[in-house]
Amino acid sequence: MTDQTDIIDIQEQISQRRSKLTALRTGGNAYPNHFKRLHLAVDVLSTYNEHSPEALTETPVIVQLAGRLMLKRVMGKASFIHLQDMSGRIQLYVTRDALGIDAYEDFKHWDIGDIIGATGQLFFTKTSELSVKVSDLQLLTKALRPLPDKFHGLNDQEMCYRQRYVDLMVNPATRNTFKLRSHLVSYIRNFLIQEQFLEVETPMMHAIPGGATAKPFTTHHNALDMPLFLRVAPELFLKRLVVGGFEKVFEINRNFRNEGLSTRHNPEFTMLEFYQAYADYRDLITLTEKLLRGLSIELTGASIIQYQGQSIDFAKAFQQLSVKDSILRFNPDITLSDLDDIDRLKTRLTSLKIAMPANAGLGRLHMELFEHTVEHHLIDPTFITEYPTEISPLARRNDHNPDITDRFELFIAGREIANGFSELNDPDDQASRFKEQVHQKEAGDDEAMHFDQDYITALEYGLPPTAGEGIGIDRLVMLFADAPTIRDVILFPQLRKAQD
């Protein structure tokens, strides 16, 4: 007998599995790596499912599979097990007669979670399930920790996030979400490449954080002895590339913002940004509609999707509304003249219990009102246009009204999905907007932008008339995966440090 108290101690099942590993080590190489997988579970099923049992008997099909042992039904001298690989699951039939007495006896002590390699012949069971009659079975990697409940899987959300690998093993819905995410990104990438955009990578570490109004993470370069900031947006670098002559560029990469966590915010998130010379924001609206409509068909086979019980229609032309019109639509008691009167606006916001930033101008007040009373109503895809210049320091002023910019944001399911505008390519106007941002920063707005002289210099070389857009990839995945929180579409979402 082994020391009973040791086995009972701490975690019984891990100890049991460790003793099995010790036996494996004694018997030879416990971690063999010679097994060659030749087939995938679901490929095999889809290729041979329509064959007749007779055909499989007449011309035997031998397959060689590897994966994780997920289910085990031992009935004396014969067993059924499920093997799960990257494609899905297949059933294997394991018998003492085929394996031999010793090998079968060893197999009976293998655990759910173990990684195995199997060779065998395809056949149909009594109930016509295509399965593998195993002739050779090998334990490739011993799993020392038990898997969650074979039926209920892993439900504890914290565990799903902290131990995503376990979540992925046992919850097919999680696997599907991240397959969909990969599919979505590759579709967008191909779409843009077909539209003749060039994929580029710009710095993640910026000496001057810019391109968005957001708080950056700070770090330090030792050799250069200089502070660096994780980027909040790639915008200013992508536009430098347009100055350089790359007239259509895009980047899909991470941004970092030092802000709170929520169901819609992770400190690092993935953003698509693309810039197109000789286009304006209206061209981007057209492109965005085309992209999303195609994406919906590609991912779901339909142009109307269900998100959290709401129906979202990508088929019909997306609505367009100006900021002001949208406020008026969802606040019937507010008049157009209210929107031009800063005192009346402040009174209104106060009565709605909306906190106002100090020194807020009309534009900022409009946006506060918009965020609190309009945004969550915008379920079907809606472009909001005519954003105030005050809060759009990188966007081109409207030719007829300098207080607004040629900018839009796209809202779906009450959330901002995209932000695009005709780019400000007048270096003098850009310099004065940066100055205004610096002024805001000095007044206490730590999200305001810095003055980026090198960017101004780039503009002085001449940025062609250009339009650019950013699309939040995580939020887009949430929509198509019907995920209520951003953590469900990020493999390893940021959490607080776990307690030991």
Place this chain on the structure above:
RNA sequence: GGGUUGCUAGCUCAGUCGGUAGAGCAUCGGACUUUUAAUCCGCAGGUCGAAGGUUCGAUCCCUUCGCAACCCA
């Protein structure tokens, strides 16, 4: 930052109007050569999130803390 809820066996969950806890699955032992969350029999497995307090007695009541979820700012 504020509020609400949760934290019990490896997993999924019960439960104790305060008397230190149960089930299913998994594990371990036994039976079983076509199962489908296999079935049947048996054993074992817990600092009831952490620390204090109240109490004869706390997993339960109170306080603080940790982590998470949801809502609000």
